[in-house]
Amino acid sequence: MNRTILHILILGLLTTSFQIKNEKISxxxxxxxxTEIYEVIPRVIDFKDTLHCDTLLEYLSVNQIPVxxxxxxxxxxxxxxxxxxxxxxxxxxxxxxxMGFKLPEGEFLSKTEHVQFNSNEYNRLHQxxxxxxxxxxxxxxxxxxxxxxxxxxxxxxxxxxxxxAVLDYIVTGAVYTTYTLWHVVYGQTKHEIEKITSERLTxxxxxxxxxxxxxxxxxxxxxxxxxxxxxxxxxxxxxxxFISSNDIYLVERALNAMKPNSLTSExxxxxxxxxxxxxxxxxxLIIQKLKDVPELDKYVMKKLSGELNNLNxxxxxxxxxxxxxxxxxxxxxxxxxxxxxSNENRYIANQAFKYLDSKDLLNKKTFKSVEKYKKNNF
Amino acid sequence: xxFSRRDVIKxxxxxxxxxxxxxxxxxxxxxxxxxxxxxxxxxxxxxPISEKYDIVVAGGGPAGxxxxxxxxxxxxxxxxxxxxxxxxxxxxxxxxxxxxxxANGKELLVGGFMQEILFDMYDRxxxxxxxxxxxxTKAYHHWTKFNVEGYKLLLDxxxxxxxxxxxxxxxVIDAEARKEDGHVEGIIINNIEGYKFxxxxxxxxxxxxxxxxxxxxxxxxxxxxxTPNIMPATLTSYFANIDFKTAVGVGTEHPxxxxxxxxGHFTQTDRHLPGLSQVGNSIGYLNGGHVFNLNALRCESxxxxxxxxxxxxxxxxxxxxKYVPGFENVEHACTAxxxxxxxxxxxxxxxxxNFDDFKSKREFPDxxxxxxxxxxxxAYNDSLEEFNRFKKEYNETARLKQGEYFxxxxxxxxxxxWKNLWVAGRCNSSDLKVHGSIRVQPAASMMGQAxxxxxxxxxxxxxxxxxxxxxxxxxxxxxxxxxLPQKRLSKKMTKV
Numbered sequence: 001m002n003r004t005i006l007h008i009l010i011l012g013l014l015t016t017s018f019q020i021k022n023e024k025i026s027x028x029x030x031x032x033x034x035t036e037i038y039e040v041i042p043r044v045i046d047f048k049d050t051l052h053c054d055t056l057l058e059y060l061s062v063n064q065i066p067v068x069x070x071x072x073x074x075x076x077x078x079x080x081x082x083x084x085x086x087x088x089x090x091x092x093x094x095x096x097x098x099m100g101f102k103l104p105e106g107e108f109l110s111k112t113e114h115v116q117f118n119s120n121e122y123n124r125l126h127q128x129x130x131x132x133x134x135x136x137x138x139x140x141x142x143x144x145x146x147x148x149x150x151x152x153x154x155x156x157x158x159x160x161x162x163x164x165a166v167l168d169y170i171v172t173g174a175v176y177t178t179y180t181l182w183h184v185v186y187g188q189t190k191h192e193i194e195k196i197t198s199e200r201l202t203x204x205x206x207x208x209x210x211x212x213x214x215x216x217x218x219x220x221x222x223x224x225x226x227x228x229x230x231x232x233x234x235x236x237x238x239x240x241x242f243i244s245s246n247d248i249y250l251v252e253r254a255l256n257a258m259k260p261n262s263l264t265s266e267x268x269x270x271x272x273x274x275x276x277x278x279x280x281x282x283x284x285l286i287i288q289k290l291k292d293v294p295e296l297d298k299y300v301m302k303k304l305s306g307e308l309n310n311l312n313x314x315x316x317x318x319x320x321x322x323x324x325x326x327x328x329x330x331x332x333x334x335x336x337x338x339x340x341x342s343n344e345n346r347y348i349a350n351q352a353f354k355y356l357d358s359k360d361l362l363n364k365k366t367f368k369s370v371e372k373y374k375k376n377n378f
Numbered sequence: 379x380x381f382s383r384r385d386v387i388k389x390x391x392x393x394x395x396x397x398x399x400x401x402x403x404x405x406x407x408x409x410x411x412x413x414x415x416x417x418x419x420x421x422x423x424x425x426p427i428s429e430k431y432d433i434v435v436a437g438g439g440p441a442g443x444x445x446x447x448x449x450x451x452x453x454x455x456x457x458x459x460x461x462x463x464x465x466x467x468x469x470x471x472x473x474x475x476x477x478x479x480x481a482n483g484k485e486l487l488v489g490g491f492m493q494e495i496l497f498d499m500y501d502r503x504x505x506x507x508x509x510x511x512x513x514x515t516k517a518y519h520h521w522t523k524f525n526v527e528g529y530k531l532l533l534d535x536x537x538x539x540x541x542x543x544x545x546x547x548x549x550v551i552d553a554e555a556r557k558e559d560g561h562v563e564g565i566i567i568n569n570i571e572g573y574k575f576x577x578x579x580x581x582x583x584x585x586x587x588x589x590x591x592x593x594x595x596x597x598x599x600x601x602x603x604x605t606p607n608i609m610p611a612t613l614t615s616y617f618a619n620i621d622f623k624t625a626v627g628v629g630t631e632h633p634x635x636x637x638x639x640x641x642g643h644f645t646q647t648d649r650h651l652p653g654l655s656q657v658g659n660s661i662g663y664l665n666g667g668h669v670f671n672l673n674a675l676r677c678e679s680x681x682x683x684x685x686x687x688x689x690x691x692x693x694x695x696x697x698x699x700k701y702v703p704g705f706e707n708v709e710h711a712c713t714a715x716x717x718x719x720x721x722x723x724x725x726x727x728x729x730x731x732n733f734d735d736f737k738s739k740r741e742f743p744d745x746x747x748x749x750x751x752x753x754x755x756x757a758y759n760d761s762l763e764e765f766n767r768f769k770k771e772y773n774e775t776a777r778l779k780q781g782e783y784f785x786x787x788x789x790x791x792x793x794x795x796w797k798n799l800w801v802a803g804r805c806n807s808s809d810l811k812v813h814g815s816i817r818v819q820p821a822a823s824m825m826g827q828a829x830x831x832x833x834x835x836x837x838x839x840x841x842x843x844x845x846x847x848x849x850x851x852x853x854x855x856x857x858x859x860x861x862l863p864q865k866r867l868s869k870k871m872t873k874v
Contacts, residue, residue: 133483133517140626142633168779219512249486249515252497280859281493312858313451314494317539345453347541 025108027126028100031059031068032093032212033205038062045192049184056192065205066094069193070102073184086177090185095209095220096194098130098185111173121171128178129185132216134169136182144175198224203232210238215250218242222253231262240267244274248281255289263289265297272300275307283315291322301328305336313347316340320355331363338369349373386424387554387564387575423573425566431457431543431578433833434565436550439467440819441803442584443533444491444826445833448858449582450540452834457576458537459548459567462716465533466526467586467803469819473614473714475529475663476506476521476655478818482750483518483780489861492823495532496522504528506657518780519752523655523663526616545569550585555594560796560844562594580798580833580843584826587674588723588805596793597726598805602673605810607758609721610668613687616711617654617662617695625662625704634701643700644693646670649765650757654698661711665718666694670759674722688713719804720756720817727807728844729789729872733776736784736812743868744848745785746855747824752777755814776811785864786816788848789871791829797842800829824860831855846871 041058053072061067070091087107091099103109109117109125117125128134144166170178197205201224209221222242231239242254258267271286278286287304290296304319311319323333340352356362356370435446438460446458458465468474480488480496488496496514499505505514506523514522537544548569555562564577583590588598601608626634635651638644652665667690672683691713698705734740736753753776757764778784790807791800801807802825804817815821831854832846841847849867856862 133513133520135519140633216512223512248493249511253511280857281489284494284859285497313453313540314858317451343453346455347451347453350541 024103024105025122026100026102027122028091028102029130031099032095032097032214032217033061033065033067033208035061035065035067037067039064043196045189047188047192049188056189058196066197066200068093068099069189071189073181075180075184086180088181090181090189092185092190092193093217094193094197095217096190096197097214097216097220098132098190100126101129101181109174109177111171111177113173115173117171117174121174125171125174125178125181128169128171129182131169132186134182135166136169136179137186139166139179141176141179144170144179194220194224198226201225201229203230203235207232207235207238210235210242215247218250219253222250222257225257227259231258236262236267240270240274243271243282243286244278248279248285251282252285255285258289260292260294263293265299268293268297268300272303275304280312280315283311284318287315287318287322291325296322296326296328301326301330301333305330305333308336309339309343313345313351316348317351320351324355324358329359329361331366334359334362334366338366341369341373350377353377387427425573425575427564427575427577428457431455431576432837433457433580433582433830434459434576434578435582435584435830436565436590437461437467437584437586437803438465438533438544439584439586439803439822440469440492441586441822441826441829442467442582443537444823445582445584445800445802445830446542446544446826447536447540447830448491448827449830449834450537450542451858452831452854454830454834454837456540456542456830457578458542458544459550460544460546461549463546464530465537465544466529467819467822468716468718469524470526470530470533471714471716472718473526473616473663473712474665474718474819475526475657476523476665477514477820478521479517479519479751480514480522480820481516481518481520482778482783483516485781486515487748487750487783487861488820488824489859490824490855491827491858492820493859493861495536495823498532499524499528502528502532504532506655507659508656518750521655523657525657526663550590550593553581553590553593555799557595560793560799560842562796562799565590565593579837581800582826582829582833583725583799583801583805584803584822584829586719586722586804588725588801591725591793591799591801591805592723594793594796594799596796596799596801598723599726600675600723601721602671608671608673609814610670610756610758611672611674611683611687611720612652612665612668612718613684613691614714614718615664615666615691615694616657616713617664617698617705618660618709618711619707620654620656620660620662621704621707622656622660622662623704626702631702635697638697638701643697645690646760647762648757648760649762650768664691664694664698667691668756668760669717672717672719674717674719680717683717687717721813722805724805724813725793725801725807727790727801728792728794729787729807729874731787731790731806731808731812731816733809733811736776736778736815739778739782739784741864742785742787742872743864743866744788744852744871745862745864746788746791746828746852746860747786747821748783748861748863749786749816749821749824750778750783751815751818751821753811753814754818755811776814786821786824787872788828788832788846788851789873791825791832792843792871795844797844798833798836800833800843802826802829827858827860828855831858 037059039060043056045056047054057070059067070089073088089102093099209217239254242250337352343349353373432454433449433456435442435458443465446456450456462471464470504525548567550565551568552566554564562581564575567574592598639647648668654662654664657663669683669687673679695710699708752772757768803822847869848871849869
């Protein structure tokens with residue numbers, strides 16, 4: 001497509017994209033990366049569906065950073081044996097997250113008996129399409145649409161019962177339209193967009209996405225940070241912010257995104273300082289992550305060994321396992337572990353014994369503590 | 379093996395001996411006196427006594443494994459006995475290799491040991507190939523599929539690491555208990571070594587069938603005896619060689635099932651097919667084919683049910699092969715070694731969690747878990763009316779909305795009046811409807827962790843199970859990651 005024509009198209013888009021105009025019906029959220037769109041590039045994709053349009057439009061910023069994608073959808077919706085085409089443009093964020101829809105001028109969506117959607121129903125459709133966990137994923141259209149059956153056989157009855165199960169996930173009277181559009185939104189187009197974006201992720205784009213307020217985008221980004229991406233200082237700070245958050249899943253994903261080689265001493269210290277204010281699962285994940293670092297920082301080692309007496313059984317075990325995997329031979333650590341030999345929790349005491357028993361060299365005091373434990377317990 | 383007198387307990391075992399006429403007295407091979415009468419067989423045996431444990435957990439399913447590991451991590455000396463050769467219960471021996479919904483569309487509700495298992499299984503690659511954390515930690519009514527061997531290995535590691543003593547192929551066959559005091563002295567187990575008496579300070583029944591509670595004389599309700607119906611069981615199967623790229627998803631095969639029923643493919647018109655879920659690249663687990671009216675507390679019924687279950691599984695195999703795309707080359711890998719029992723015996727607890735609590739999303743000061751799963755009482759028979767009753771209840775009338783949850787109080791784990799006995803898992807104290815929601819693996823695990831933790835607290839503080847300080851219990855559970863968002867705590871458990 002000629003670039004001049006495209007720029008004209010963009011101009012039109014910019015004036016209409018983020019507002020609802022009288023003549024056009026649209027519901028469109030802001031993209032995660034909120035920047036001016038400079039250029040729209042058509043990408044022809046071999047979609048394996050029957051939606052009549054294989055062109056995916058990519059919206060780029062002046063810096064050639066993708067901002068969002070759209071695809072024109074033209075598909076038949078048949079209700080009561082009468083069919084009409086649904087003509088709609090669907091929009092996705094660069095993470096493949098649904099952003100919204102826009103109908104061409106004069107177009108509308110309709111329900112059974114071809115009654116037009118009202119404004120609330122467009123809002124509801126927009127809300128339903130934004131739900132990636134919709135139960136619509138679990139049903140075939142055959143189950144949702146009662147088959148024409150004048151004898152009122154079981155099939156009809158079951159379809160009716162099934163529809164009851166999805167009432168919260170459809171626009172009433174527009175089962176087929178909601179179902180079809182939801183499956184388009186979460187179908188191949190989404191996956192193609194994710195593929196394109198994941199191949200282009202840079203430290204800068206990653207940071208922009210992580211700074212967004214949308215947790216789905218944050219999680220998507222954390223899941224797509226590849227080994228090739230250089231972790232900048234700002235990105236590292238952002239990851240630490242997530243690791244110290246209250247959302248355990250965000251914590252887990254942020255830790256998972258950190259590759260062992262990027263866990264510098266400075267980062268390890270920052271992580272271990274989070275422990276003071278974190279809950280059990282967070283502590284567990286952080287200690288587990290420290291097991292993977294190439295070399296355990298000395299401060300981290302000392303701080304953790306000093307904390308052993310305040311940890312519960314599961315965390316003591318994890319910490320000692322972590323020390324063991326790093327082949328820690330440190331007198332102070334051993335002394336701190338030896339304190340646990342007299343812990344009233346026999347599990348903790350036993351873990352301490354196993355750890356110390358695996359050491360070749362212990363100082364006199366620690367050795368005596370181990371011998372005393374042996375005498376009392378074996 | 380020799381035992382001193384102090385190590386041996388004399389125990390009379392009484393068993394019904396059918397109607398055969400037998401002489402009143404005889405001696406067994408070991409010389410013990412045996413008294414026989416027309417209908418009752420009196421057996422006197424000297425049974426070796428094991429050393430005393432802090433806690434004995436009967437049953438190594440999701441509740442038992444959680445109870446044992448969590449108690450051991452708190453320093454208790456724990457013996458875990460399990461009737462089969464692996465831990466995991468329904469999730470392993472029962473081949474029900476999907477965790478029921480653990481999130482409510484907004485957030486993960488399951489914390490503590492169950493969450494640890496979930497994330498460990500994900501990290502180790504033991505979840506189904508299509509499972510993603512963003513889904514299983516958030517989605518509403520999502521079943522998290524897993525690999526059965528991975529789960530077995532992980533649980534083995536957890537118990538060994540925690541120092542739990544495990545005995546496989548071991549059953550609890552009797553108990554020495556005083557109902558009037560609400561106290562259990564010890565239990566008798568049986569395995570390849572014979573009988574053994576196990577004394578302990580506390581006991582946790584995670585048998586699923588409240589076997590230990592019943593043997594102790596705790597009050598229980600039995601499905602079919604104290605209720606009009608028994609929820610059907612399912613003998614789960616593993617199918618292999620499935621082409622999941624072309625196969626239809628779980629639930630979407632329903633219209634095809636109806637066609638097959640119309641064609642007369644099945645011997646029963648069972649319209650409820652929970653479905654076939656992907657647990658490996660080409661392996662699926664079939665939760666399908668109900669065995670109606672099976673009484674899991676009657677051995678003959680259970681035996682006949684296993685045989686029928688295997689025949690039904692073959693019908694589903696041919697159904698999938700013939701009717702369902704992607705299953706053209708499917709092979710039957712195996713059926714489960716234990717029946718997928720949904721309902722058998724429930725204890726009468728200090729409190730009975732009821733449907734009003736569920737509907738009102740009640741928050742309890744002593745809640746030890748929160749949950750969202752629909753009431754899932756499968757059709758009692760293969761009629762259309764029953765199927766529609768199930769669908770309506772499951773999808774509409776007994777379903778909480780996205781973002782909602784109800785509380786599971788501690789007091790449903792304590793048989794009424796008992797001081798050192800807890801029950802966790804399927805046999806908890808709940809009414810029929812709520813039982814239909816919390817009878818499943820993730821809820822069982824939360825109950826198990828709570829029971830194990832309570833038992834340790836009881837040992838350390840001297841507080842009896844039926845009057846434990848629940849405020850302290852909840853704080854301990856929160857400290858090990860349990861998700862317990864109640865704003866108000868109480869030292870006393872919920873009784874009303």
